[in-house]
Amino acid sequence: xKIDSSAYQPTPKDDMDRLFPVLFxxxxxxxxxxxxxxxxxxQHPATYAxxxxxxxxxxxxxxxxxIKSPISISMLVLYIGLAILDYETDQYKGYAGVIVFSxxxxxxxxxxxxxxxxxxxxSSGRGIxxxxxxxxxxxxxxxxxxxxxxxxxMPHFSFLLVPYILCISCGILTIFLNFFxxxxxNVFQHEFIIGNFRFHRVDPTSAEFIRFCNFYAKHIYRPDxxxxxxxxxxxxxxxxxxxxxxxxxxxxxxxxHEKHVIGCIRCVVDRPGRxxxxxxxxxxxxxxxxxxGKVLYVGRLAVDPDYRERPDVLNGLFKCFVDLAxxxxxxxxxxxxxxxxxxxxLKLGFEILFERSDPRHTIKMSHGYICHPVYLNFAKLxxxxxxxxxxxxxxxxxxxxxxxxxxxxxxxLLQIFKTNKxxxxxxxxxxxxxxx
Amino acid sequence: MNFFNSIIKxxxxxxxxxxxxxxxxxxxxxxxxxxxxxLSILLREAKIHLASDENNLNWLKAxxxxxxxxxxxxxxGASEDAVNYLKKTTELEPDNAEILxxxxxxxxxxxxxxxxxxxxxxxxxxxxxxxxxxxxxxxGNLTIRFIxxxxxxxxxxxxxxxxxxxxxxxxxxxxxxxxxPVDPKRxxxxxxxLGQIAGEKDQKTEALDFYTQxxxxxxxxxxxxxxxxxxx
Numbered sequence: 001x002k003i004d005s006s007a008y009q010p011t012p013k014d015d016m017d018r019l020f021p022v023l024f025x026x027x028x029x030x031x032x033x034x035x036x037x038x039x040x041x042x043q044h045p046a047t048y049a050x051x052x053x054x055x056x057x058x059x060x061x062x063x064x065x066x067i068k069s070p071i072s073i074s075m076l077v078l079y080i081g082l083a084i085l086d087y088e089t090d091q092y093k094g095y096a097g098v099i100v101f102s103x104x105x106x107x108x109x110x111x112x113x114x115x116x117x118x119x120x121x122x123s124s125g126r127g128i129x130x131x132x133x134x135x136x137x138x139x140x141x142x143x144x145x146x147x148x149x150x151x152x153x154m155p156h157f158s159f160l161l162v163p164y165i166l167c168i169s170c171g172i173l174t175i176f177l178n179f180f181x182x183x184x185x186n187v188f189q190h191e192f193i194i195g196n197f198r199f200h201r202v203d204p205t206s207a208e209f210i211r212f213c214n215f216y217a218k219h220i221y222r223p224d225x226x227x228x229x230x231x232x233x234x235x236x237x238x239x240x241x242x243x244x245x246x247x248x249x250x251x252x253x254x255x256x257h258e259k260h261v262i263g264c265i266r267c268v269v270d271r272p273g274r275x276x277x278x279x280x281x282x283x284x285x286x287x288x289x290x291x292x293g294k295v296l297y298v299g300r301l302a303v304d305p306d307y308r309e310r311p312d313v314l315n316g317l318f319k320c321f322v323d324l325a326x327x328x329x330x331x332x333x334x335x336x337x338x339x340x341x342x343x344x345x346l347k348l349g350f351e352i353l354f355e356r357s358d359p360r361h362t363i364k365m366s367h368g369y370i371c372h373p374v375y376l377n378f379a380k381l382x383x384x385x386x387x388x389x390x391x392x393x394x395x396x397x398x399x400x401x402x403x404x405x406x407x408x409x410x411x412x413l414l415q416i417f418k419t420n421k422x423x424x425x426x427x428x429x430x431x432x433x434x435x436x
Numbered sequence: 437m438n439f440f441n442s443i444i445k446x447x448x449x450x451x452x453x454x455x456x457x458x459x460x461x462x463x464x465x466x467x468x469x470x471x472x473x474x475l476s477i478l479l480r481e482a483k484i485h486l487a488s489d490e491n492n493l494n495w496l497k498a499x500x501x502x503x504x505x506x507x508x509x510x511x512x513g514a515s516e517d518a519v520n521y522l523k524k525t526t527e528l529e530p531d532n533a534e535i536l537x538x539x540x541x542x543x544x545x546x547x548x549x550x551x552x553x554x555x556x557x558x559x560x561x562x563x564x565x566x567x568x569x570x571x572x573x574x575x576g577n578l579t580i581r582f583i584x585x586x587x588x589x590x591x592x593x594x595x596x597x598x599x600x601x602x603x604x605x606x607x608x609x610x611x612x613x614x615x616x617p618v619d620p621k622r623x624x625x626x627x628x629x630l631g632q633i634a635g636e637k638d639q640k641t642e643a644l645d646f647y648t649q650x651x652x653x654x655x656x657x658x659x660x661x662x663x664x665x666x667x668x
Binding site for chain 2: 157
């Protein structure tokens with residue numbers, strides 16, 4: 001399940017080519033709203049020509065990024081036609097909305113019939129199919145309603161306002177569906193099943209929390225190691241105390257098989273002004289990293305030895321933290337691992353944060369054991385995700401695809417105006433070491 | 437020297453007022469007046485009177501109609517003034533159908549002059565409602581029918597008023613044929629526009645007949661000349 005991101009090293013230009021197109025659909029909607037507003041509300045002789053120019057710029061930009069959107073191209077042609085028509089005759093004055101909505105309804109409807117939702121053209125066919133269909137169908141109906149409103153409400157001024165308000169509302173709904181929520185099945189799941197295993201979040205106030213503490217203590221307890229004099233019970237108490245102090249910022253997940261705990265992982269989300277326990281133990285601050293992207297802290301990873309060869313268990317625990325990181329727009333993941341657990345972290349795609357010669361490589365944790373900080377450039381994992389690599393490691397099967405897409409779009413929007421040096425996915429391990 | 441200058445200034449002002457008075461008959465309602473300067477002077481005079489007596493019906497009518505005529509000549513801000521004065525006039529004299537028709541026409545011109553399309557459409561709709569109401573109040577009034585016909589004729593197709601324009605102009609020319617006194621220029625205009633409407637409907641014979649009538653009604657008018665060009 002390890003993600004091999006070292007084989008491919010894209011340049012900033014490659015990144016730009018990936019980053020921009022994600023937002024093209026929204027740029028296109030914005031352009032459509034602006035042009036419609038001009039056509040419907042400002043009947044200036046130059047309106048159609050300006051709209052044609054705006055679409056020409058949009059089409060040129062799209063083609064530059066190898067996007068061929070039938071909507072943008074046809075709208076360019078339509079506005080050129082309307083500009084000529086407006087120059088030639090006044091006959092169609094007031095009918096621009098009817099013409100535009102007729103064309104858009106026809107085009108989006110035809111594309112849907114051909115199983116080609118129009119939004120898919122902006123992402124070269126990538127992205128969640130259901131989302132493409134949902135957005136395209138919604139727009140198709142909005143265009144139809146707008147067309148009917150343009151015809152039936154004419155000549156009352158609402159024949160201009162109603163379609164425009166509908167289009168703006170649909171634009172807002174599209175943003176909401178793409179950037180915030182797309183159904184109950186696509187939110188972060190606190191409970192799920194993979195194979196015979198049930199994975200679920202444990203509340204620090206629930207009875208199951210003690211089971212987690214005991215399971216974790218049992219699996220890290222090594223009486224003849226590290227000179228830690230604590231008993232298994234004492235370790236469990238320390239873990240319980242630390243986790244309770246973290247409260248709801250701590251996401252504890254356990255894996256169960258036949259109602260027995262067989263694995264666990266704990267993630268702590270970034271909290272403004274409150275360092276992670278790891279920072280306190282290491283006596284360093286991750287704040288310089290936080291200025292670049294959100295940080296998630298992962299720990300308490302343990303799997304029952306009888307289940308370590310069962311891929312579903314590690315896949316499930318991996319999904320727990322990946323989905324959480326995606327839902328929280330995380331860019332970097334920090335973790336600490338016992339020396340004998342480091343291979344598991346490395347298998348998950350983590351890297352050892354500090355060189356072995358660096359004193360910060362070895363830290364004594366609150367439970368008394370020696371751990372080693374590890375790091376994962378989560379942004380790089382998602383941003384440079386390679387479909388073939390994902391399928392190879394079954395990555396795409398387990399993670400929430402909508403959350404990946406949402407993370408991608410949100411980050412594209414956040415990072416697009418920053419210099420590429422500040423893009424989290426471009427930070428190498430050496431950069432991180434220098435920053436810290 | 438200053439005293440002498442003051443006397444000259446006072447004399448000039450007096451002469452100006454006398455010139456104004458001689459040009460503009462007080463409370464004249466400038467129906468059909470096409471002289472821009474005369475209309476402007478009248479409007480200025482009306483405004484002075486309305487500043488001291490804002491509900492003076494005759495001055496309101498004078499200001500409203502003068503503004504309406506100026507708006508017809510596309511003088512900036514005139515259509516808005518016309519709406520304001522005529523709206524107040526109709527409030528004071530709600531049964532005057534002719535003023536209501538002028539208000540409708542003023543609204544339509546305010547729509548024409550609006551930059552924002554919603555205001556454009558909204559004003560035109562208000563104007564059409566006022567015109568329809570005026571015709572309903574006084575169906576046989578030729579001025580009202582002519583105004584509604586003219587407004588309806590100039591509107592874009594989306595308002596679907598071509599049939600109204602045709603009916604109103606037909607009513608106007610038929611009444612004229614029946615002996616009703618009408619302005620020959622207006623009659624020529626009505627015939628020419630009926631010719632245009634018939635032409636749009638591909639009724640070439642009827643169109644030619646209307647153009648011929650337009651030329652007969654007022655041979656020296658612009659409408660007759662336009663009809664002559666349309667016949668070629």
